[in-house]
Amino acid sequence: MSPHDAARALTVEGLTVDVPGRRVVHGLDLTVPAGRILALVGPSGSGKTLTARAIAGLQPHGGSVLLDGRPVRRGRDVGYAFQDASASLNPTVTIGRHLAETVRAHRRGDPSAALTRFGLDPALADAYPFELSGGQAQRAALAIATVHEPAVLIADEVTTALDPITQETVLDLVKADARDRTVLLITHDLTVASRWADDIAVLHAGRIVEHGPTARVLTDPRDDLTRALLQAADDTRAPERPAHITGGALTVRNLRRELRARRRRTLALDGIDLDIAPGEAVAIVGRSGSGKSTLLGALAALDRPDGGTVHRDGRDVWAMPGRARRAVRRRTGLIFQNPAASFDPRHTVRQVIAEAGPYTPDLLRYVGLDPAMADRRPAGLSGGESQRVAIARALAQDPDVLLADEPTSGLDVLTQRRVLDLLTGLRRDRGLTIVMVTHDLRAARRAADRVVVLDQGRAVDDLPTGDLDEARHPATRRLLAAVTPHRTPP
Amino acid sequence: MALRLLSRLATAALVAVALSAVCFGLLDAAPGDPAASVLEARSGGRPATPAAIAELRAEMGLNDAPPVRYRRWASHALRGDLGTSSMSGRPVTATLGDTVPWTLLLTAAAMLLSFTAALAVGLVAALARRAWLRRGIDLVLFVMGGMPGFVAALLLLYVFAAATHLMPSGGVSRPGEPVTAYGLLAHLVLPACALAFGHHFGIYVRLVENGVRRVKDAPHVENARVRGLPGRTVVTRHLMRPGLVPFTARLGAGAGTLIAGVYATEVIFSWPGMGREAVAAARAQDYPVLTAIVLSTGLVVIAANLVAELIVAALDPRVRTGLADAL
Structure with missing residues (x-):
């Protein structure tokens, strides 16, 4: 110099x-x-x-x-x-x-x-x-x-x-x-x-x-x-498996969904086949626009696909009467990327949780929050606290399937780890089925047994988390390469 | 853009046609037989015989089906013939020609006053650091919001004309004197103020204030500051341009509200416009004149909405692409 x-x-x-x-x-x-x-x-x-x-x-x-x-x-x-x-x-x-x-x-x-x-x-x-x-x-x-x-x-x-x-x-x-x-x-x-x-x-x-x-x-x-x-x-410890399984099973066959925004049409899901066993934790990964969130909406029985079927515990959710479908939705907990935006700002934490199911102080304790927080409003919560409240809300409805859309993006690494620990602990203790959408491979390794890679609306890879590094598909390799640290030897 | 403009123009034309049909319906449903009135006028007030009335009805085509008569009426209207006033016997278009320019002058002045004042007061309310200033604006707007337009007009009349003689109380010139530019301006001030600062004024101030306040702390304004842009650019381009979209979107409807206020204002200030004419025509049951005034008021409102929409599209590209997709 x-x-x-x-x-x-x-x-x-x-x-x-x-x-x-x-x-x-x-x-x-x-x-x-x-x-x-x-x-x-x-x-x-x-x-x-x-x-x-x-x-x-x-x-x-x-x-x-x-x-x-x-x-x-x-x-x-x-x-x-x-x-x-x-x-x-x-x-x-x-x-x-x-x-x-x-x-x-x-x-x-x-x-x-x-x-x-x-x-x-x-x-x-x-x-x-x-x-x-x-x-x-x-x-x-x-x-x-x-x-x-x-x-x-x-x-x-x-x-x-x-x-x-x-x-x-x-x-x-x-x-x-x-x-x-x-x-x-x-x-x-x-x-x-x-x-x-x-x-x-x-x-x-x-x-x-x-x-x-x-x-x-x-x-x-x-x-x-x-x-x-x-x-x-x-930290890429594999998640612990549940002792007893209570979760629901999800099966998706040849799922197609076209998104029509203005005059553009995008094929968001292009023939997806997926089986998720009870008590399994699956991460759906891929680039932005690969169809991850659309798939999650279909799994939640919220978004009606243009083709193919979504089965929950062996029953086609779009063939059942509306009342039964609403019951399926009640057994499905949803966690969003931006939890604060999913809360009514005028509600207290207690009201936020109570809109999903009966509030008990144990819910807050379980997600690692002080029950004294129940009377606070969401505006005063940090990102990590908001996500915990969102998880508590999802648990209040006593779900057997938990669907999470980018639950850790926007949180710092230490908070991310605590939220992922909470999710894996939840599955271990309650035997829930967890499907998590993420673009963060580290989070996928940490919380899932299985990784499904989406690319342009297709499932291009579906393998156990432990085999991720041996994946062959170029889309998966590209994702892996983008997060590999280039460490200079000391 | 030309295509979008055309589609908007087509919509406006469609609304105008619907409006004219309603006006025709009103005219048609009005009590009294036009043929009888015409005969009465010709004979100097003597009632006509039923046979003569029937003959004239056939001659005027009054026995045709309503769509046929509407087509005939509309084609006459397009050529500038809206019938004759049943009160004065003058062509309705001549009455409109005498009164509409005065009303346009008054509403244009009131709109200019109302919207620029709302812009200024709204910006001050949104950007002022002093709490007392904001509270003062709140208080004044609150009082104005509770006051109907005619009360404001009478109050202005009392304070500035009757009590202090600072301003002329009505008309467009002193009695017996010709209209001069300066005299007209002096006569315009009070009615324009009464029309501009009615109870709706506060809504526009709020739209400006809230719109600007919402973008005041937006990241893009901070970004503009951190790039070292001159303060004027930050305020006009990054604060006002996106912040004024709700206000401009409301301008079209605002013009309508304002024109609706013209009737009471013109009567109170003896302004020789079509509002006062309409009130007189309604008293005399002069339906041709009344219908023509309703029609021209409606056309002005349609035009104002069109202009407001184009201003919004010019300000906000998201609206422009939305317009394109609506096609």
């Missing part, structure tokens, strides 16, 4: 951030040289995002943030890519207009080059944000954040909502872009950090507890939190 490069660095000294009533970030010191990627890793609530916002000038703070020894200029020196890309773009304005207004404000930058840099066709400038897929929207947001060539790019959980293959594409592009920039990668996922970051800083309760080159942090962690995060990332 030449002396010139050494001078080009982002330096944070004694950074403090207060929210009303308390201090969240306690005197942070950090130096990131140009051309390097630093991953700021930590569980939810550790102050990662507030630190990033303070650096970008979005948050009032104490201490100093310097670039090459002078204070950063807000809007000029730091580009910021938000977690939810499509919400971070104005729905009434094209991508091209977003790029052009930034270029005009700073009198530098080239919109087409920015789009190309992030692997997008410059013709996409004419598109509106809502016309893009999740991966395209995130890449467009990154192009918009960097079009005026800021010295620093902050990528704040940019891939949390993306499937692993899209995540790989996006982060590879960020890494390529980092050649002439300082990149701050905010993430709760050490696997992401290990593959794409040069350095890792672990944040815990507003303090940096560990900071060093990626290889060193991974092989020789010095803090307990780092060890816990590493363990959670590596």
Whole structure:
């Protein structure tokens, strides 16, 4: 590194951030040289995002943030890519207009080059944000954040909502872009950090507890939190089998479902055959748009397929009378990706649970929550707590099948592990049948006996979780490759 | 886009046809025999013989089936012949020609006043940091919301004309004097204000306020700030453009409400428009005039809705694609 490069660095000294009533970030010191990627890793609530916002000038703070020894200029020196890309773009304005207004404000930058840099066709400038897929929207947001060539790019959980293959594409592009920039990668996922970051800083309760080159942090962690995060990332213990089985059986034959949105038609399910035995835990994995959630809707007897049959305990759910079908639905617990959105904000936790079945304090105890929480409202709950309440609600209706749609996406790794432990414990103790849709292979390994891989509406692989690494189908191999950490030997 | 526009125009035309059919129905169902009235008018008030009436009925085609008569009426209407006033004997179109421009002037002024004021007050209410300012706006809107338009009109009349003589109390010029631009403006202020700030005004303020407040903390506004865009761009493009969609979507219906208020306002302020004419025609049971006024009011509302829809489509691309899919 030449002396010139050494001078080009982002330096944070004694950074403090207060929210009303308390201090969240306690005197942070950090130096990131140009051309390097630093991953700021930590569980939810550790102050990662507030630190990033303070650096970008979005948050009032104490201490100093310097670039090459002078204070950063807000809007000029730091580009910021938000977690939810499509919400971070104005729905009434094209991508091209977003790029052009930034270029005009700073009198530098080239919109087409920015789009190309992030692997997008410059013709996409004419598109509106809502016309893009999740991966395209995130890449467009990154192009918009960097079009005026800021010295620093902050990528704040940019891939949390993306499937692993899209995540790989996006982060590879960020890494390529980092050649002439300082990149701050905010993430709760050490696997992401290990593959794409040069350095890792672990944040815990507003303090940096560990900071060093990626290889060193991974092989020789010095803090307990780092060890816990590493363990959670590596934990692939197979789930325990239930002692006695009470769950229901699901059989799907030649299932077809066409989705008609506006004038587009998509074949979401294209002839799926699937047998799920009582007490089995099955993970359905695949990329976004592979038909996972549509399949789950069909299994729940909520969404009527265009062809094929869904059998529950040997009976065709669409051939039975409506009353019997509603009884089947009552025996099916549903857990959603965004539990908070599935709660009525005016209800208390007790009312949320009671809408599914009789409330007892034991339900909350079982999911690891304090029964005193029953009178709180969902708005005050954390992501992990919300998901536990959702599970308690599903249990209140005494189901024999539990269907979960991405139950852990959006949660940090430690919370993810607790929710998955809860699901596997539930099956062990109650013998329920569990079907979980996820794009996270780690979650699949952790909670399922069997993995079904969907690709473009077809089940391309169906194998025991233990054999996942020997899978042959290209779609499965692609998913596996996207989450394999590239560890540099120490 | 041209295709979408055409489809909207076609819908508007269809609504206009339906409206004209209803108007014709009203006219047809009105009591009294047009043939008898015509004969009465010709003979200077003497009642006509049944034979003469029957003869004229046949001549006027009044014995034909309703669809035939509707077609004849509509084709006359399209050529600018809406019949004659049974009160004055003048062609109805001449009466409309005298009164409609005054009403259009008044409603245009009131709309401009109402919508720009709602925009300004709504933006202040959404973005003001001072709590007393927001509460003050709330209070004023609350009082205005409880006040029917004619009460507001009488109050304005009392305060600014009767008690203080600051403003002329009615008409379009001083009695006996010709209409001048300045005099017209002075006479326009009170009725336009009465029409603009009726009980519906608060709804528009709320639509602006809530729309803007909802996007104020949206990630895309924060994103615009963090990219260092000038404050003006952030407010106009990233806050107002998506934030004003609910407000503009309501403008069409708002124009309708406003035009409905024109009848009482014109009577109170002696404004020589079609609202006052309509009230007079209703008293005199002058159905041809009344029907023509209902028809032209309806056409203005249809046009206003069309314009409002186009404004929304220009603001929000999601509506544009929705329009395309509706085809």
